[in-house]
Amino acid sequence: MRKKRIVITGIGVVSPVGLGKEAFWHNLWEGKPGFGPISLFDTSDLKVKVAGEASGFNPQEILGKRGLIDLDRATTLLLSAAKFCLQDSQIDLANINSPTTGICIGTTFGSLNSLSEFDEQSLQEGPNFVNASRFPNTVINSPASRAAIRYGIKGPNTTVSTGFCASLDALEHAVDTINAGRAERIIAGGLEEMCIQTFLGFYRLGYLSGLKNNYEPTSCPFDKRRDGIIFSEGSGVFLVEELDAALNRNAHIYAEVLGIGSDFDPFRLHKFNPKARGMIEAMQFALEDAGIDTGKIDCIFANANSTPDGDYVEARAIREVFQKQADEVPVTAVKSITGESFSAGGSFALAAALGTLETGLIPPIVNFEQADAASRLNFVSDSARMDNVDKIMINAFGPNGANSSVVIGRYY
Numbered sequence: 001m002r003k004k005r006i007v008i009t010g011i012g013v014v015s016p017v018g019l020g021k022e023a024f025w026h027n028l029w030e031g032k033p034g035f036g037p038i039s040l041f042d043t044s045d046l047k048v049k050v051a052g053e054a055s056g057f058n059p060q061e062i063l064g065k066r067g068l069i070d071l072d073r074a075t076t077l078l079l080s081a082a083k084f085c086l087q088d089s090q091i092d093l094a095n096i097n098s099p100t101t102g103i104c105i106g107t108t109f110g111s112l113n114s115l116s117e118f119d120e121q122s123l124q125e126g127p128n129f130v131n132a133s134r135f136p137n138t139v140i141n142s143p144a145s146r147a148a149i150r151y152g153i154k155g156p157n158t159t160v161s162t163g164f165c166a167s168l169d170a171l172e173h174a175v176d177t178i179n180a181g182r183a184e185r186i187i188a189g190g191l192e193e194m195c196i197q198t199f200l201g202f203y204r205l206g207y208l209s210g211l212k213n214n215y216e217p218t219s220c221p222f223d224k225r226r227d228g229i230i231f232s233e234g235s236g237v238f239l240v241e242e243l244d245a246a247l248n249r250n251a252h253i254y255a256e257v258l259g260i261g262s263d264f265d266p267f268r269l270h271k272f273n274p275k276a277r278g279m280i281e282a283m284q285f286a287l288e289d290a291g292i293d294t295g296k297i298d299c300i301f302a303n304a305n306s307t308p309d310g311d312y313v314e315a316r317a318i319r320e321v322f323q324k325q326a327d328e329v330p331v332t333a334v335k336s337i338t339g340e341s342f343s344a345g346g347s348f349a350l351a352a353a354l355g356t357l358e359t360g361l362i363p364p365i366v367n368f369e370q371a372d373a374a375s376r377l378n379f380v381s382d383s384a385r386m387d388n389v390d391k392i393m394i395n396a397f398g399p400n401g402a403n404s405s406v407v408i409g410r411y412y
Helices: 021-030 059-063 073-089 112-125 132-138 142-151 163-179 196-204 243-248 277-290 308-327 342-359
Strands: 006-015 101-106 157-160 185-192 234-242 255-264 299-301 330-332 391-397 402-409
Touching: 006 021, 006 073, 006 163, 006 243, 006 342, 021 342, 059 073, 073 112, 073 142, 073 185, 073 234, 101 142, 101 163, 101 342, 112 132, 112 196, 132 142, 142 157, 142 185, 157 163, 163 185, 163 234, 163 255, 163 342, 163 391, 163 402, 185 342, 234 243, 234 342, 255 277, 255 342, 277 308, 277 391, 277 402, 299 342, 308 391, 342 391, 342 402
Parallel strands: 101 157, 101 185, 299 330, 299 391
Antiparallel strands: 006 234, 006 255, 185 234, 255 402, 391 402
C-alpha cells in the first residue's frame, strides 16, 4: 500500500495553561505552569491538594447553553477542543462529504467519573431508579460519539485506550485509516478529565509529587529533586488530512506527519524497563517510518513527567538512539508546565511541537534547578529557545509497557 502524505491543518486545545492554541502557546513559551488548588472535589483529607485543572474552562461560554444538560465534563472538554480545532482549520463539515471525515480519540479514564456516579445511584436507589439519560456517559467511546453527533462526523469513529500513549496512538490510527482509503480526514487527539476517582488512583499508587517528601508539589522533569507528577486534565485534538484534500481547500498546513513508531515492552506492572527497550524501539521505528536518521531531528519533546525512574530511563533511551547527537539535539518536556494529563499528555506535546514549527520557539523545562547528572542531555531550560526547527520527535511512554513516538516536520 502506498504511503500517502498526511498533514495537520487544525489545532484545538483545552488545557491547564490556556484555552485555544494561542493562549496555550503563549503560556508555554513564557514558562507559566497551570497548577493551583483543586476546586473540583474535596481534598481536605488529602496530603496533595494541587493539580492542573483546565484554565478558566466554562463549557457554556464555548459551546452555548443548549444540549449540555446530559453531558459530563470529559465530553464537554472534548467538544470544546474539537470546536476550536474545526474553527482553526476553517473547514465547513456541512459542505463536504461527511462520510469521508472520521474521529479518533485517545482516552482511558474519560468515563470513570460518570460510571462511578451512575453506579452509586444504582446502589443507593436501586437499578430501576437510575437516570437513564446519564447511562451513555458511562461508556468509554461516549465523548467521541457525542462529538461526531454534534459536528456531523459520519466517517470512522474510534476510541483508543492505551494510557499514557493514547493521544499519539489515536494519531497513528488516524494516519492508518487515511492510508487505507477509509477517510480523507480525521479529527484525532486525546482527552482526560480531572475527577476524584482518577486523582485518587494516582494518589494511592504514590505517583503524585509531594507525597513522599515534604516538598511543595512540583513538576520538574530531569531535575534531581523530582518526586512525582502533578496530575492534570484537558483535551487536545487535531485535524489530520490527506495532503491532496488539504490542498484542495487551500488549508493552512502546520506540519506533515512523517513517521510513527510504537512498541509494547511487557516488563513489569507500574515499572519502566531499566533497559528502555520499548522506548528505544518506538523512537527507532518512528525514524524508520519517516525515512530519516537522527541527524535530521532538530528537537525532542520528551515524555518526561517528573517521575524519578521514568525521566532517567527516557534520557537513557534518547542517548542510546541518538548516540553522539544526544549532546546536541535540544530536549524539552512540556509536562513541567502542563502536568501529567495521562491520555491527553501526548496531545499537549504535539500541540506544543506544532507551535514550535510555526514560530521556531522551543518551550522551556521550568523548575529545572538541580541537573541530574545521570540524565544529562541538551535540555531547554530557564526560558524558551529560538532555533531553526524543521523536524521534531514527540515521545509518549508509560510504566506499564506502552511506548509511542511521532516525527513531524515542516511541510514543503
